[in-house]
Amino acid sequence: MAISDIKNLSAQELQTWLATVGQKSYRSEQIRQWIFKHQVLNFDEMENLPLELREQLKEQFSVKTMDLHQKQVSSDGTMKLAFRTADKKFIETVIIPKENRMSICVSTQVGCAMGCTFCRTAKMGFIRNLSLGEILEQIIQANNLLKEINRTITNVIFMGMGEPLQNFENVHQTCKVLHDQSLFNLGRKKLTISTSGVIPKILELKDRQT
């Protein structure tokens, strides 16, 4: 039975797990590249992994945790997606196509505690933070949808449901994976955090070196 989302593990945590099942540490990078570079959400498609390891992964982890519940495409090509999480919560993701860029607005929380008066999400109140894996999976599933028109996400905006800086660690870790040259390889200028103004967290983000 799958017990946890592998996308939530750091490279180091994945290496530690690999050691416990008798596998080499370099497999960590291979697995992460399948997921975060090649956008693969199925262990069976990770062809350079031994069959035994693929079976071990399937026993221990899930890699796809959300279902695409709804997709609406408007006349200008903007795509509004609703995902259902493993615990049956709904989150929104929006893909905005332009000639030279493909932007995605990702959610970072289910609901939101900030209470902005103009906002529909505010009426839900705060339910929970999205995990690192759930934030990244919005982008991976979007990239897989875009394959049929031969496009990929070029810009990520943290501006869906939730206040990104109230889910600080997961948003920061997401940025690191997106920026990693061996994974998503998106430059810093391609990542935008839209905040309602959580000033201590803005300052903390500025002070982080990586």
Ligand code: SF4
């Ligand atoms: S921070 Fe964003 S999601 Fe939260 S209530 Fe304000 S506008 Fe809505």
